[in-house]
Amino acid sequence: MVKLFIGNLPREATEQEIRSLFEQYGKVLECDIIKNYGFVHIEDKTAAEDAIRNLHHHKLHGVCINVEASKNKSKASTKLHVGNISPACTNLELRAKFEEYGPVIECDIVKDYAFVHMERAEDAVEAIRGLDNTEFQGKRMRVQLSTSRLRTAPGMGDKSGCYRCGKEGHWSKECP
Known part of the structure; x- marks a missing residue:
């Protein structure tokens, strides 16, 4: 890949x-x-x-x-999915929060969620333990290991498993 x-x-x-x-x-x-x-x-x-x-x-x-x-991600990183991000949150602020647990290779905010790539798996696990279900900038973050998976093209297969919110029954482009 x-x-x-x-x-x-x-x-x-x-x-x-x-x-x-x-x-x-x-x-x-x-x-x-x-x-x-x-x-x-x-x-x-x-x-x-x-x-x-x-x-x-x-x-x-x-x-x-x-x-x-893309040049900024090493192959040996652990990808975290961070849900329920404040619209005011910047990449730098989120990166700084996760760097309290270890080196961050990459941080990408996409609407109200983000992907954070941490250099070491053990730091990612500590970040999950320390940050999941905690308040950050007025919103309660959800932090978990990313479960990126192959997705079918729109119109193919069933409509389960929106990759933006994780809920079943709609595609990401239809995500509320």
């Missing part, structure tokens, strides 16, 4: 549109848009290289996007 960074995304870009764009080059395992940038997890190195070669400086809604291999 290779994680790609997509920069300079136009405001109109949708997760499904980005997924479709990258699926021309290989199997997309995960796709997240965070304001004007995003990340795509693509199945193998060859597909990632093809996507970079063909989509770097590609025009999307009249804007040239940047596509490159």
